[in-house]
Structure formats: C-alpha cells, structure tokens
Amino acid sequence: xxxxxxxxxxxxxxxxxxxxxxxxxxxxxxxxxxxxxxxxxxxxxxxxxxxxxxxxxxxxxxxxxxxxxxxxxxxxxxxxxxxxxxxxxxxxxxxxxxxxxxxxxxxxxxxxxxxxxxxxxxxxxxxxxxxxxxxxxxxxxxxxxxxxxxxxxxxxxxxxxxxxxxxxxxxxxxxxxxxxxxxxxxxxxxxxxxxxxxxxxxxxxxxxxxxxxxxxxxxxxxxxxxxxxxxxxxxxxxxxxxxxxxxxxxxxxxxxxxxxxxxxxxxxxxxxxxxxxxxxxxxx
Amino acid sequence: xxxxxxxxxxxxxxxxxxxxxxxxxxxxxxxxxxxxxxxxxxxxxxxxxxxxxxxxxxxxxxxxxxxxxxxxxxxxxxxxxxxxxxxxxxxxxxxxxxxxxxxxxxxxxxxxxxxxxxxxxxxxxxxxxxxxxxxxxxxxxxxxxxxxxxxxxxxxxxxxxxxxxxxxxxxxxxxxxxxxxxxxxxxxxxxxxxxxxxxxxxxxxxxxxxxxxxxxxxxxxxxxxxxxxxxxxxxxxxxxxxxxxxxxxxxxxxxxx
Numbered sequence: 001x002x003x004x005x006x007x008x009x010x011x012x013x014x015x016x017x018x019x020x021x022x023x024x025x026x027x028x029x030x031x032x033x034x035x036x037x038x039x040x041x042x043x044x045x046x047x048x049x050x051x052x053x054x055x056x057x058x059x060x061x062x063x064x065x066x067x068x069x070x071x072x073x074x075x076x077x078x079x080x081x082x083x084x085x086x087x088x089x090x091x092x093x094x095x096x097x098x099x100x101x102x103x104x105x106x107x108x109x110x111x112x113x114x115x116x117x118x119x120x121x122x123x124x125x126x127x128x129x130x131x132x133x134x135x136x137x138x139x140x141x142x143x144x145x146x147x148x149x150x151x152x153x154x155x156x157x158x159x160x161x162x163x164x165x166x167x168x169x170x171x172x173x174x175x176x177x178x179x180x181x182x183x184x185x186x187x188x189x190x191x192x193x194x195x196x197x198x199x200x201x202x203x204x205x206x207x208x209x210x211x212x213x214x215x216x217x218x219x220x221x222x223x224x225x226x227x228x229x230x231x232x233x234x235x236x237x238x239x240x241x242x243x244x245x246x247x248x249x250x251x252x253x254x255x256x257x258x259x260x261x262x263x264x265x266x267x268x269x270x271x272x273x274x275x276x277x278x279x280x281x282x283x284x
Numbered sequence: 285x286x287x288x289x290x291x292x293x294x295x296x297x298x299x300x301x302x303x304x305x306x307x308x309x310x311x312x313x314x315x316x317x318x319x320x321x322x323x324x325x326x327x328x329x330x331x332x333x334x335x336x337x338x339x340x341x342x343x344x345x346x347x348x349x350x351x352x353x354x355x356x357x358x359x360x361x362x363x364x365x366x367x368x369x370x371x372x373x374x375x376x377x378x379x380x381x382x383x384x385x386x387x388x389x390x391x392x393x394x395x396x397x398x399x400x401x402x403x404x405x406x407x408x409x410x411x412x413x414x415x416x417x418x419x420x421x422x423x424x425x426x427x428x429x430x431x432x433x434x435x436x437x438x439x440x441x442x443x444x445x446x447x448x449x450x451x452x453x454x455x456x457x458x459x460x461x462x463x464x465x466x467x468x469x470x471x472x473x474x475x476x477x478x479x480x481x482x483x484x485x486x487x488x489x490x491x492x493x494x495x496x497x498x499x500x501x502x503x504x505x506x507x508x509x510x511x512x513x514x515x516x517x518x519x520x521x522x523x524x525x526x527x528x529x530x531x532x533x534x535x536x537x538x539x540x541x
Contacts, residue, residue, distance in 0.1 A: 049434075052438055053438075054434055054437060054438065072437050072438045072439075072440055074440060076438065077438065077439070078434075078435070078438045080431055080434070080435065082431045085429050085431035085432055086431050086432060086434075086435045088432065088449065088450070088453070089530055089531070089534045090453040090456075090530040090531075091449075099439070099441065099449060100439035100440075100441070102445075103439060103440060103441050103445055104440075131530055131533060131534075133530075133533060133534045133537040133538075134533070134537065151439065
C-alpha cells in the first residue's frame with residue numbers, strides 16, 4: 001500500500017551538512033493504523049514531508065500503491081500540528097472541508113453529503129458556518145480532521161496533531177481518531193513524540209532514533225480493539241509495551257559509524273568525527 | 285447609547301473647529317480671509333451647483349479610472365513578483381528607482397507624450413498610486429503562511445484555484461493596506477495633474493478661482509476636496525470591513541486568546 005524504501009535526507013547548508021534522516025524502510029498495509037514515535041528533532045516532520053511529496057529525499061523512494069511519489073499524490077491527506085495555520089481563516093468550517101472536494105471535482109450533491117457526514121462525525125455539525133478562529137484549538141483540529149476524512153484519502157498522515165492541545169482535549173481527540181479509523185478504514189500513519197499516545201492509538205508502533213534517524217524497533221500493539229483512556233492505559237500489557245518503546249527510544253545507538261546519537265541533529269564534519277556525548281539521550 | 289456616544293466623539297472636534305472658524309471670521313473684512321458664512325454660501329451655490337457636474341465629476345472620473353488601473357496592474361504585478369523570486373531579484377532595483385521618483389515631476393514629461401487631456405491625468409494618477417499597491421501586494425504574497433501553503437499543495441490546489449483560494453485572500457490584508465495608501469496618493473495626484481494644465485476639474489477650478497480673485501470660492505474648493513477625501517476614505521473603510529471581516533475577527537481572537 002504505502003512503501004517507504006531507504007529514505008535518506010541530507011540538508012546541504014553553506015557551512016555544514018545535516019543528515020536528518022539516515023535510512024528508513026517500512027511498509028504500511030491497506031487499512032493499517034501505525035504510529036511513528038521518536039524524540040523531538042528526530043526528523044519525523046522531514047519524513048512526513050517526503051512521504052507526502054512536499055520534499056524530495058536525497059536517496060530512496062516512497063511508493064503509494066506501487067506508484068512513486070514525486071509531488072503531492074492524489075488520495076493522500078495530511079493533518080498538521082499547527083491547526084491554526086492549516087485552516088483557511090477566510091472560509092467557514094464548511095467551506096474549508098469542501099474546498100479540496102471541489103478541487104477533486106466531486107459533484108455538488110456528493111460533496112454536500114461528504115461534508116455533512118464528516119463534519120458530523122467529528123461532532124461539529126452545529127458550527128459548520130463558523131469561522132475556524134471562532135473555535136477552540138481542539139475544535140479547529142477537528143475541522144482539519146473532518147477535511148481529511150471528507151477527502152476520502154487512501155492514506156491519512158497526521159503530524160503530531162495533538163501536540164498543541166490540552167490534555168483532556170487530547171484524550172477526546174485520540175478516541176475520535178480511533179473511532180474514525182474504525183468507521184472509515186483509512187490507512188493511517190500517526191506521528192507523535194508521545195510514547196503513551198503511540199501505544200494507545202495504533203496497531204503498530206514504529207520507533208525512530210534521534211537524528212540522523214533510523215528505525216529502532218517495530219512493535220506490534222496487541223491491546224484489545226476496544227480501548228478506552230482509563231482501562232487501556234492502566235492495563236499491565238499497556239505498561240509493558242510502553243516500557244519497550246521507551247527503552248528503544250532511549251537506547252544509545254550501537255555500532256554506527258558516527259558514534260552516539262544525540263537529540264541535536266548530527267553535524268557531519270569533513271573528517272567524520274562527530275561522536276558527541278550521550279548524556280542528552282539519557283542512555284548511560 | 286453607545287452609538288450616540290461614539291458619534292458624539294467623532295463629531296465633537298469638527299463641530300468645535302467649525303464653530304470657532306465661523307465665530308472668529310464672522311466680522312472679517314480681510315479680502316483673503318473672508319467670513320466662513322460666505323465660503324459656505326459659495327460651497328453650496330458653486331460647488332454643489334454647476335461645478336459639481338463641470339469640475340467635480342470629471343475629476344472623480346479620472347481618479348476612478350487611474351485608481352482602478354493602478355489597482356489592477358499593481359495587484360497583478362505584485363502577485364507575480366511576490367511569487368517568483370527570480371523576477372523579484374530582477375525587478376527590485378528598477379522598481380525602487382521608479383518608486384523614488386516623486387510622481388508630480390512626471391507630469392511635464394507625460395504632458396509631452398499624452399498631451400493635456402484625460403489620458404495624461406489618468407496616467408499620472410496610475411503611475412503614482414501603483415507603487416504602494418504593487419509593493420504591498422508582493423510583500424503579502426511572499427508572506428503566505430508555509431503551513432497553509434503546504435496544506436493547499438497536499439490537497440492539490442494549484443493554478444487559478446490556488447490564486448483564488450489561497451494567495452489573494454492570504455495577501456488581502458496587505459493588498460488593502462496598499463490600496464489605502466494608494467487612494468490618498470491618487471487624490472493628491474488628481475489635483476496636481478489638474479494644476480499644470482487643464483480645462484476642468486477640482487484642481488483647475490481652485491487655481492482659476494485664486495487667479496480671478498474669487499477668494500471664497502477658492503476656500504470652498506479646498507473644503508470640497510477635504511469632504512471628498514473624507515467620503516472616499518469612509519467608502520474605502522466600508523468596503524474593507526466587508527472584505528476583511530475574517531481578518532479583523534481573526535486578529536481579535538488572537539489578541540483575546
């Protein structure tokens with residue numbers, strides 16, 4: 001369905017070269033819900049931009065349904081972290097959700113159906129004529145999610161969508177996303193830096209190292225399908241999985257040419273000598 | 285009540301100034317500073333009489349034509365320059381040079397090319413008020429939010445749809461700022477273009493009044509210009525409030541939040 005093959009991204013600067021993503025390979029199956037978790041500055045956003053065709057990789061390729069991604073592909077929707085900057089403030093909620101459908105040349109009747117359904121699905125049916133900035137942060141993110149759902153994408157990418165909302169709203173939105181996934185069966189990749197969130201949400205957690213990014217682990221989440229914030233999060237199995245992901249994230253990198261990973265992106269000096277102390281990684 | 289208080293605040297000072305002028309000039313015998321009552325008489329009889337159609341209207345038509353052309357050209361070029369960095373690098377020095385030329389000095393040159401009729405005056409107005417519109421539009425287009433732009437890209441909104449749904453609305457606060465500056469420049473140039481050589485228009489009529497020692501009429505012409513500028517800016521604000529309602533709401537929400 002969605003294949004990421006040997007993606008590498010090096011930013012060439014004037015005085016220094018930064019290797020943000022070293023080598024990433026993974027595949028998402030149709031209808032799968034995977035979470036991508038990694039520390040801050042681990043190139044998660046870089047990877048997502050490459051997957052969505054907004055950024056070209058230095059090496060490797062992304063295939064969507066066997067077709068190489070070299071620009072934003074049809075059938076892909078993204079929910080960004082910055083909800084306040086991803087909704088069009090001059091359009092009402094309804095117009096925001098409808099715009100991509102117009103662009104996709106969906107007939108008016110079907111458009112109305114899709115907009116009504118998705119706006120209702122995220123619980124915003126009664127504010128569809130409001131402007132985004134009249135809504136709270138959590139509600140704005142719901143609009144962005146409704147827009148993505150209405151688009152009927154093959155793949156839904158979410159880039160730390162709940163990093164900027166408060167804890168209670170966040171819990172509600174997590175359950176909403178699971179709900180929507182059950183209902184619409186969209187292949188979903190959810191990027192987060194929150195370990196608990198990654199374990200709670202998906203069927204699978206892909207653990208990234210800090211930059212230059214490699215995959216540390218690929219954990220199958222065998223929690224029961226029916227999850228709720230209270231019982232799932234306090235179950236022993238949840239704690240085990242959480243501990244496993246935690247360990248992988250905080251484990252120092254072994255046997256890599258450039259030595260120890262740090263939270264700061266590695267700077268590759270001409271000599272290649274970039275070993276930096278591991279203290280910031282907590283991996284003593 | 286709140287409305288009355290606001291109206292009182294807005295009208296208070298003008299009323300005070302008008303009264304002051306009226307009272308202090310009432311017994312004036314100075315030829316150059318006639319009583320305000322005589323100026324008002326002339327305003328009503330002349331400016332709101334025959335001169336409305338003979339002078340005010342031609343001025344307004346030239347103003348409107350010059351301003352609309354400037355808006356069209358300024359916004360179009362501004363969008364192009366704001367979108368393409370190469371074009372910006374190429375044109376920037378030239379634009380800065382043209383912008384630095386005080387528009388009134390091009391009047392004699394344009395008179396040679398276009399004569400003294402409407403074309404020259406419209407070109408003068410366009411030339412002068414195009415720059416703030418163009419430069420503000422370019423700035424606004426350049427500053428379109430990157431996340432919003434990425435959002436549009438991922439939903440494959442491109443070409444004309446991108447211009448209509450993303451670029452123009454996102455830049456519209458700056459475009460309006462440019463249009464507002466452009467409007468005051470346009471009014472100034474409307475008058476100046478008529479001072480040099482003309483057979484009708486507000487600027488022409490005021491100079492003519494001064495030369496024929498019709499002093500109250502000259503003063504009244506100035507009042508007329510003031511009123512006109514005031515009305516135009518009021519009209520502008522009405523249009524702006526409609527178009528940018530979302531922007532003002534957004535700003536209020538950001539300040540509150």
